[in-house]
Amino acid sequence: MEEARFRRRADVLLREHGDYLHGLARRLCRTHFDPDDLVQDVLEKTVRAPDAIPPGANERAWLSRVMHNLFIDRLRRKQARREDPITVDVPAVPKDEHAWWESLTVGDIRAKLAQLSEEQRATFELFAFEGKSYDEIAAQLGIAKATVGTRILRARTRLRELLTKERLDG
Amino acid sequence: MAECEHLARTTAYFDGALPEAEQPAALEHLAGCAECQAVLGDAVVLDAVASSTPRAAATVAPVASRAWLRTVALVGGLAAAAAVAYVVWPRHGAEAPQVALELPRERAVEARFTGEQFAKHRPYGVLRGDRVVESIPLTTLAQLEKRGDRRELFAALVATGDLARAKQVAGELPHDAQGESDRAALAVATHDLEAALDHASRALELDPALAAARWNLGLAARELGLPRVSRAAFAQIATLQEPGWATEASAQVAKLDRELATAAERAAFHDRARAMVAGGPPITADDVTRFPAAARVYLLDALRVASGDGVKALRPLAEALDAATGTTTITAAADRAAAGAPRVRAPFVDRYRAVVAGTATPDEAERLVAELRAAGRAVDDVRAGAILRGDLATKHLDELRAIVAPWGDPWFDLAVERARIAATFPPGNAGAEAALTAALASCDNPAWTLRCGELAQDLAQRLVAAGRAADAESPATRAVAAYDLAGSRAQVKAARSLLADIHRATGRTALARAELDELALADPDHSGPPSP
Numbered sequence: 001m002e003e004a005r006f007r008r009r010a011d012v013l014l015r016e017h018g019d020y021l022h023g024l025a026r027r028l029c030r031t032h033f034d035p036d037d038l039v040q041d042v043l044e045k046t047v048r049a050p051d052a053i054p055p056g057a058n059e060r061a062w063l064s065r066v067m068h069n070l071f072i073d074r075l076r077r078k079q080a081r082r083e084d085p086i087t088v089d090v091p092a093v094p095k096d097e098h099a100w101w102e103s104l105t106v107g108d109i110r111a112k113l114a115q116l117s118e119e120q121r122a123t124f125e126l127f128a129f130e131g132k133s134y135d136e137i138a139a140q141l142g143i144a145k146a147t148v149g150t151r152i153l154r155a156r157t158r159l160r161e162l163l164t165k166e167r168l169d170g
Numbered sequence: 171m172a173e174c175e176h177l178a179r180t181t182a183y184f185d186g187a188l189p190e191a192e193q194p195a196a197l198e199h200l201a202g203c204a205e206c207q208a209v210l211g212d213a214v215v216l217d218a219v220a221s222s223t224p225r226a227a228a229t230v231a232p233v234a235s236r237a238w239l240r241t242v243a244l245v246g247g248l249a250a251a252a253a254v255a256y257v258v259w260p261r262h263g264a265e266a267p268q269v270a271l272e273l274p275r276e277r278a279v280e281a282r283f284t285g286e287q288f289a290k291h292r293p294y295g296v297l298r299g300d301r302v303v304e305s306i307p308l309t310t311l312a313q314l315e316k317r318g319d320r321r322e323l324f325a326a327l328v329a330t331g332d333l334a335r336a337k338q339v340a341g342e343l344p345h346d347a348q349g350e351s352d353r354a355a356l357a358v359a360t361h362d363l364e365a366a367l368d369h370a371s372r373a374l375e376l377d378p379a380l381a382a383a384r385w386n387l388g389l390a391a392r393e394l395g396l397p398r399v400s401r402a403a404f405a406q407i408a409t410l411q412e413p414g415w416a417t418e419a420s421a422q423v424a425k426l427d428r429e430l431a432t433a434a435e436r437a438a439f440h441d442r443a444r445a446m447v448a449g450g451p452p453i454t455a456d457d458v459t460r461f462p463a464a465a466r467v468y469l470l471d472a473l474r475v476a477s478g479d480g481v482k483a484l485r486p487l488a489e490a491l492d493a494a495t496g497t498t499t500i501t502a503a504a505d506r507a508a509a510g511a512p513r514v515r516a517p518f519v520d521r522y523r524a525v526v527a528g529t530a531t532p533d534e535a536e537r538l539v540a541e542l543r544a545a546g547r548a549v550d551d552v553r554a555g556a557i558l559r560g561d562l563a564t565k566h567l568d569e570l571r572a573i574v575a576p577w578g579d580p581w582f583d584l585a586v587e588r589a590r591i592a593a594t595f596p597p598g599n600a601g602a603e604a605a606l607t608a609a610l611a612s613c614d615n616p617a618w619t620l621r622c623g624e625l626a627q628d629l630a631q632r633l634v635a636a637g638r639a640a641d642a643e644s645p646a647t648r649a650v651a652a653y654d655l656a657g658s659r660a661q662v663k664a665a666r667s668l669l670a671d672i673h674r675a676t677g678r679t680a681l682a683r684a685e686l687d688e689l690a691l692a693d694p695d696h697s698g699p700p701s702p
Contacts, residue, residue, distance in 0.1 A: 020218070020221055022342075024214070024217075024218070025341075026338060026341035026342070027184055027185075027186060028184065028214075029341065030183075030190075030193060030337075030341065031190070031193075031337070031340060031341070031353065031365065032193065032194070032197060034345055035341050035342075036344075036345075058218075058219060058222070060218045060219070060221070060222055061215045061218045061219050063218075064214045064215055064217075064218035065211065065214065065215055065218075067214070068210060068211050068214040068215075072200075072201070072207050072210075075197055075200060075201040076201050076202075078201070079198065079201040079202065081677075101215040101216075101219065104215070104219045105219065105222070106219055106220060106222050108219075109216065109219060109220055127185065128216070128217060128220040128221075129220060133186065133187070134182070134185060134186075134187035135187075145187065146178070148187075149178050149181050149182045149185065149187060150178055152181060152185065153177055153178055153181040153209065156181075156209070156212050156213050156216050157209070157212065159212075159216060160212045160216070
């Protein structure tokens with residue numbers, strides 16, 4: 001039965017990425033949306049779309065990207081309800097086939113870190129790999145909390161540029 | 171292309187570094203900004219990939235640490251009617267015995283939680299000691315976390331003051347009545363009162379008998395300045411006879427009653443002042459110093475209708491009011507009234523009272539102004555009063571300005587400016603916004619607070635009419651505060667219902683409903699003072 005196959009697939013994805021997806025959903029939703037509902041939506045869209053995740057792709061990145069799209073969709077719908085009845089539609093499953101992040105690995109990111117400025121690299125590492133909060137990083141590096149945010153923002157943007165370039169070149 | 175200035179805010183939101191109060195605005199912007207969406211998208215995938223180290227590389231094992239029950243319902247596309255629910259996580263913790271909590275005898279958080287071990291009443295002790303958080307051993311917290319006692323853990327985190335972690339756990343609470351009630355408790359503790367009201371209302375919609383939710387609603391309403399809504403909530407809890415909670419609820423009711431008694435005293439002042447204008451005894455110097463803003467309106471009216479001796483009797487009150495507000499203008503008004511021949515003024519007294527009482531028709535008010543005009547300078551102050559109180563300021567703007575200009579009294583100058591703006595900018599004209607904002611900026615003495623309220627209300631109404639309800643909130647709030655300060659109940663009521671309309675229009679329904687409840691619960695008999 002197809003339904004049973006969907007369920008098995010959802011089960012596998014959840015076992016592997018459930019914790020991460022729930023954490024990510026909470027980060028996106030905070031108190032403004034229902035995170036459980038978002039996770040469920042991601043699973044549903046993913047298991048039901050044919051070839052939702054291309055072979056060889058980074059599953060977690062893919063699921064996260066679907067979640068991002070569905071989250072933006074929720075935001076826009078909430079907005080649209082309040083303003084005028086325009087319809088919004090964000091494709092839940094990414095259409096850009098050769099996205100830079102599609103088959104990204106931790107190793108790829110680590111390899112590019114060396115090309116960031118020292119400040120950006122240190123801040124990004126503390127946040128992304130050591131799980132420190134802005135406040136903790138600010139205290140540790142002796143910089144303002146806002147500066148932590150700016151550095152992380154710049155680091156991510158730079159990484160995306162470097163990783164996109166590599167994809168195009170390679 | 172210039173970079174969007176909100177990228178850092180979007181980043182901070184996702185990274186958990188944006189204060190809750192700033193989140194709604196950030197999300198509103200994000201909904202419409204492609205650049206911010208792209209930045210968020212980058213962050214999402216980079217973090218997802220970065221998180222794959224080293225944990226997610228190993229597949230199954232570490233994930234099983236989540237012991238609590240998790241149900242995922244998948245509602246099918248093809249099999250749309252059949253909802254399939256299935257358990258993903260093994261039910262490890264479910265049969266395990268509860269972690270026993272050793273709680274301090276007094277609680278540090280005024281809000282109520284639904285966790286069973288927090289259900290027993292403990293006195294609210296924040297006033298007595300210097301301890302503002304409860305101490306619960308870290309090991310106990312860890313045990314709660316491990317067992318998956320989400321509601322107990324949540325309550326314990328708020329009680330110990332670990333609000334950041336509590337906020338995370340809030341996201342894991344179910345969206346049932348208890349979960350919503352607990353979210354309300356956290357929102358009360360972090361003084362996010364509107365969210366508290368929202369969550370508590372939702373909880374009560376789901377389960378009207380949930381006392382904790384009603385408690386939290388009562389607290390939120392009290393802090394939001396909605397004493398009647400708050401009193402109703404606590405009065406209801408008091409009837410439930412829960413040990414301890416009922417007593418504390420009754421104490422809340424008594425405290426709110428005292429607050430509302432002040433409102434009753436205010437109403438009594440307005441009754442006395444209205445009687446004075448109608449020919450009764452003057453108000454007292456104590457009245458004047460306690461209610462200076464409203465006393466100004468009544469004293470000016472009383473001077474316009476007073477006989478020669480009456481003016482003399484009012485003069486000490488005028489001096490007391492000027493002393494209380496640091497002005498000289500009421501004494502000057504008393505001198506003007508004394509200078510006008512009583513013989514000339516007497517014929518207008520009854521008709522002026524009718525205009526003030528609101529019993530005169532617009533035609534009668536108009537005729538009164540015409541006759542006052544013919545009677546000359548001796549009744550100039552009465553004429554200015556009739557134009558203002560008869561709501562004719564916009565129509566007779568130049569005439570009013572000519573009368574009041576020599577007085578140099580901001581009380582009247584602000585009224586002229588308000589009328590000028592109304593006459594200059596027809597409804598829908600955007601120029602009014604700047605003019606009203608400028609006029610409000612000069613509204614700095616509490617003595618003119620009623621005038622400031624009027625200007626703020628005009629501004630709010632124009633913004634609402636222009637479809638800018640969100641922008642109208644701030645001036646409408648200012649109008650409520652100004653009228654409230656003056657103790658002007660009828661005007662408070664009008665401004666509050668405008669504010670409730672604004673909140674409803676901007677999707678803040680729980681707040682709007684509470685505000686309308688508050689209005690409905692207020693004694694409807696008192697019409698309050700007339701508009702100045």
